[in-house]
């Protein structure tokens with residue numbers, strides 16, 4: 001190639017360099033963090049530009065005659081080609097071709113890439129300089145040995161420099177990798193702590209359980225249904241889909257199929273999936289905040305980074321306590337807005353007894369079209385039907401194909417072909433499928449009944465005589481249990497009794513320990529504890545164990561059947577449960593209690609698993625059966641044991657995570673039988689104890705709790721009346737307040753009325769200086785608040801003590817959404833009232849980040865543009881707090897944007913000047 005052609009080639013590099021400089025300069029405006037790196041890159045590029053320009057001038061000049069030829073392997077040619085290729089690559093990278101707007105604004109180099117690029121640019125400059133050296137050029141045009149020697153020397157030097165540089169880059173690599181490992185570990189740890197702080201719920205356990213029991217190749221039909229596809233692909237106008245079906249129709253299994261499909265097919269970073277299975281036996285862990293925080297955790301788990309508002313909240317909490325419902329709702333709403341979409345699946349809404357507040361919250365969150373909400377429920381549940389009626393519905397029925405797949409798989413796994421031939425199997429499958437009645441559960445139970453038979457002949461007999469309905473199928477199973485050998489049958493029925501009546505799910509060890517209690521024992525005898533396997537066998541498939549080792553009834557429909565038939569199946573169930581608890585609590589194993597150290601309490605609770613359950617729920621069963629002679633006798637045996645009453649209170653309070661003052665040994669020793677009877681509302685026992693003259697009606701515990709406080713705080717109105725009739729003084733106070741304060745805080749309206757009727761003044765302030773309406777605000781007890789005002793509590797009078805002004809403002813700032821609504825509805829407050837600082841209730845609620853209360857105020861017509869004394873609107877308070885969700889909520893409600901408000905203030909100031 002002649003010098004001129006090469007010069008043309010070199011000239012081709014110049015515009016590429018110019019583009020690289022321009023593109024790089026653009027970064028300065030866009031990328032702050034990479035400023036230093038960009039500046040260095042520009043310097044290098046400019047140096048290279050100068051060298052290439054000089055070289056270009058040289059090559060096109062007269063200095064080199066026409067005879068000079070550059071070989072294909074010429075250093076200059078190779079270098080110029082490599083330089084051009086590198087620069088093109090650089091330009092492409094800097095302009096992030098084909099990428100989105102957001103990534104184009106990002107600095108596209110890792111530290112390592114960046115260092116390498118700078119080094120390469122320096123190389124090119126060096127090569128150009130070398131070629132530029134006139135002597136070098138002259139030498140290049142000759143072919144003497146000297147030239148080759150000199151070039152070899154130069155090349156050697158370059159190789160040495162290159163090697164050194166490669167070493168440096170390797171070291172840099174190692175250091176960078178180590179730094180990254182340390183940072184990754186720290187990041188992972190922080191991420192884990194944040195996620196655990198949000199929720200410790202193991203939502204995936206139920207999902208895995210359903211997945212594991214699901215027959216292969218079933219349920220795919222739902223994924224092909226138009227309603228589902230439209231919902232999933234955001235084509236439906238409604239972002240909510242309701243799947244309803246009768247009991248046992250397979251809703252839970254289909255929900256699990258949908259969850260798997262979403263998890264598999266949607267990009268977790270852009271459209272994460274959250275799910276929750278409600279369970280009738282788990283009410284205590286299904287509060288609205290427990291469910292929503294579990295959902296929040298799941299969504300965060302699927303994102304590559306924890307969003308900063310979440311991390312900030314975690315820091316603000318000092319890594320303690322738990323996330324509040326409001327915060328959880330706010331973060332979920334914000335998260336959904338930043339993502340393409342969020343899928344939420346809730347199974348078995350009908351199984352949740354706390355569903356009202358949950359439904360309100362979730363529908364609030366689902367106001368955003370970014371949220372796609374799918375729920376399953378039984379049909380005809382009035383509140384669910386009313387709330388979801390405007391959304392598309394999909395009816396769930398067991399599909400014949402699914403049933404067949406399931407039945408063939410089950411029969412094969414059960415070894416049917418060892419005793420029967422294919423024609424029997426086909427006949428059986430046909431029969432079970434035909435009589436399914438839209439249910440999955442019915443054929444499942446019928447199949448189990450048939451498979452329990454020992455011979456083909458008996459299976460055929462059973463097939464001819466199949467139960468017609470689900471209830472018949474349950475009845476069949478119960479009669480099978482009753483036909484077991486006596487001790488097995490007793491064990492099976494006993495286990496079912498506990499599982500039907502327990503207030504919360506029982507662990508394997510709790511149930512086993514409870515089943516080991518026999519009459520005439522006065523201590524725990526571990527030899528009688530049945531294994532879980534034995535319990536499950538004796539229950540003939542009606543019970544099962546979940547991943548958290550809780551024994552449960554195998555299906556909600558079984559619970560319903562057993563509850564409906566409880567009187568026949570489990571005569572005196574509540575009484576026998578009460579007696580078992582009372583007998584257990586006086587066992588000699590516990591006579592060292594109450595214990596001084598937390599460690600001792602923990603170890604006794606671990607060694608005797610039923611103790612916590614008994615200490616917590618004995619009263620509930622005794623209250624229902626106080627008149628039963630056996631219960632009465634067991635109760636007074638318990639009451640006459642000081643260690644048992646003290647120890648029971650200690651274990652109860654400790655297991656409920658109360659503060660130590662409530663469970664320390666001396667407080668528990670001062671907690672008498674009368675306190676127990678009052679707290680549990682044992683009417684007859686209270687009378688008996690008072691008549692025995694053993695206790696004073698105003699008996700005080702060390703903390704100052706009276707029997708009246710105990711009865712009022714638990715809302716036992718008749719017991720409260722009884723105690724008052726016996727001369728109890730309800731004005732005696734513990735650390736929180738008197739009996740009325742305690743009844744109000746727990747929102748026991750009837751007890752509040754009883755105490756006021758007795759003569760407590762709803763306007764009195766008392767020794768503690770705490771008025772009664774404020775107690776209602778502590779827990780947003782709207783019922784108690786309303787009752788107090790109806791009974792004469794004067795809001796204005798009780799507001800006087802409040803520095804914040806009218807109680808309406810305190811209610812708004814404390815997030816008492818129910819009381820705020822109540823005050824407005826009843827005309828006890830006006831929405832645009834001002835507090836002493838000129839704030840409206842909306843300002844107060846926004847400043848306190850109480851989003852539910854803010855929504856209520858907006859719905860009630862609050863003026864979003866109302867200003868405080870300094871002209872600030874609620875929106876300004878939200879912005880100052882950095883609360884984006886709140887700001888968005890206000891703007892959506894029509895609040896004036898901040899700049900408009902500032903302009904308005906400016907005009908007003910000018911006018912007043």
Ligand SMILES: Nc1ncnc2c1ncn2[C@@H]1O[C@H](COP(=O)(O)OP(=O)(O)OP(=O)(O)O)[C@@H](O)[C@H]1O
Nearest residue numbers: 213214215218247248249250251252253440441556
């Ligand atoms: N795809 C499946 N594979 C295997 N078994 C299934 C399948 N679908 C349902 N079943 C069986 O049918 C029973 C009832 O199904 P599921 O619990 O899903 O019904 P449901 O409609 O949620 O009932 P409910 O409303 O009463 O809670 C399950 O316990 C399971 O034994």
